Amino acid sequence: MEEFKLSLTDRSGNLTEAEIAAEMAVHAGLLERVKKGETEYRESLGWLDVSVWGGEPWISRYESLAREVQAQADVLVVIGIGGSNQAARAVAEAIGEKSGVRLVWAGNSISAYEIGEVIRQIRGKRVYIDVIAKNFETLEPGIGFRALRAFLKEQYGEDYRRHVICTGTEGASLHALCEKHGYTFLPFPQEIGGRFTALSPVGLFPLAAAGMDIRALVQGAQAMRDRLMREEGKENTALRYAAVRNLLYRKGYRMEMLSFFEPRFFRFAKWWMQLFGESEGKDNLGLYPLFGNFSEDLHSIGQFLQEGTPVIFETFLEARRSGASLMLRDDDVEDGFEYLNGKDFDEVNRVACAATMQAHAERFPCLQISVDAMDETAFGQLFYFFFFSCYLSARMLGVNPFNQPGVEAYKVNMFRFLGKTK
């Protein structure tokens, strides 16, 4: 797998290769333990082996259910929030529409306006829904399911139940609803936390319904796993990424910005934010994960990056082939942009990226992660790479990568205010 690259550009003098090598050496033992079969956190390491939820017969199951949905529906409404929808949405919005059903996202807010917009979008269409929730006490998918259930009942009467798929924990409340009402059930992996579920029914089934090549996605992840298991401590790509971010944190950086020049990476960046923010943001520690949607955001926060409080470093994310092309044609209007004649937008965008990284690297270290194309294989690589490196990074920071005790505080208040008694 030559196409996935991690590189470092730094002219700031704030980070040396010797420091990185030393940091990697300190944690080489952790990497070895993970390779040999870590015992700590074993109950949350289900994502380590891609072949469990991403192998046959599961893939066949997702694909056959996807074919059923494609035959019966125009739209699949995915009802989920956080780890339950971000991975699928990241891939779907980056790759764009394919031959399958259109995916619509709901259950990720409590806004009456937003849910109204979803209903407006799907009216008159043939609709299936996939309700995804590890713990079906979460408010947003709960009320999203209610709103969409009412819509389906209006359209299909009691037959509505054939249009409902639920992805939940086996034996828990959502599973019980499926049994009772005859909805289709897919299991939410118990040994994988929400933000690590991209390569399970949570991420793979909606993508299959949209017509994505989920076999390529899983193969990309598997190839990344093979590579990371093969690479020795001092050359391991994930360990290097984790080492750099921990070093920079200790040097006083407080934010890592995932920057990209292809706006279609926006939802992937949101996925990445959750992964790192929830895994590391605890015990008063952690780099805050940000994103830079360039070039647009250069015109708002570029100034701060270049001259503001020096607490941000960047990781640029690039797909070397965007799959889009548009020539800059000349015409009779002398608009001052003649130097662009005959150039492709895509080439110009690539130049803007290189120019930005060079400018920013004068001030702080810039990492770059580069994949071959904006396709399923690349997203498989990216998911697995970030899972693995996030796990290493959180361990190096000294925190539990898999819990999120801090998200309960507002929920306790909310349930109390809303009069929930149990």
Next chain:
Amino acid sequence: MEEFKLSLTDRSGNLTEAEIAAEMAVHAGLLERVKKGETEYRESLGWLDVSVWGGEPWISRYESLAREVQAQADVLVVIGIGGSNQAARAVAEAIGEKSGVRLVWAGNSISAYEIGEVIRQIRGKRVYIDVIAKNFETLEPGIGFRALRAFLKEQYGEDYRRHVICTGTEGASLHALCEKHGYTFLPFPQEIGGRFTALSPVGLFPLAAAGMDIRALVQGAQAMRDRLMREEGKENTALRYAAVRNLLYRKGYRMEMLSFFEPRFFRFAKWWMQLFGESEGKDNLGLYPLFGNFSEDLHSIGQFLQEGTPVIFETFLEARRSGASLMLRDDDVEDGFEYLNGKDFDEVNRVACAATMQAHAERFPCLQISVDAMDETAFGQLFYFFFFSCYLSARMLGVNPFNQPGVEAYKVNMFRFLGKTK
């Protein structure tokens, strides 16, 4: 103007009212100087007096041009980036579609895929464009104009020129193009920097074309101006906001998160980020401006806010009436959400906001800015409030609020890589 409120909730003990009062007292003189007619930065203070670009006859001019566009077109493509499109986009995306033309946004990226999407969206529609650029050397609007010009020429032949409006600096290159090719020209105010132009042709004309009530918007801004000019130093709302942020910066906070439970505030938050990021992010200083699109983002970065590195405080933004309503109906499915029966989504969303602020205020100070409704009047108030308080805040920090020297670095590289010679 009772409806605009700024309040502070803090149970963290990290900020006292006595400290705020002292900070405000230190800078009361600055406020007085601004009220009396500041002389420093005079060349960039054109936004202080709303009546210049937001009074008659300008409003009539924007409205009559808007009527022309509405009569001839279905869509107005706004070609601009950063300060040239964020304010209009903030209002348009928050309020939603009105009776005017649909606004489509272009010239804010270099992505070939994005510009292709714009062309795909407008094909078959009757189209006008508004090219907005203070300095028409900026790459994104330059190539956006080229792409849309080619589209218009295909549709209308040489008559295409009647579909082009340009908003640029008088006497500069975009103005010259208008004269030569017969495009309609609107002036970009010379005495207002890009990020302060919401209440000028830059922000107001596209909104008028979309059918927004720009008179209400300007009146909201004027009412805020009147209030801020009236309020004495120790009770001045803008001075209080500026004082709190500067105090918290000195106490070690490095990020201010603008948080909201109405996803439609997303583009307003982007506008706010540019305003504060570019105005304060210099001389190695400044709070980094972030946003929290809740409740969705609570499921990704809520953990970090509650337990991560303690460098973030929040300002909640709320519209007390969202204008949307949707009752949570009960049905025969016992889904565990019976405690919501008979409640309105909108009420639940408000409870979620209060619960979150209460939980977060245990850890860090939380400000709240509350407006009456998601309407033009409120956005007028918000624009002026943030202009004024950002100006005060940057002055208190000791930086020039109006320049952005740091954004040049990547442009120099880019122009060199692209072979631009002058």
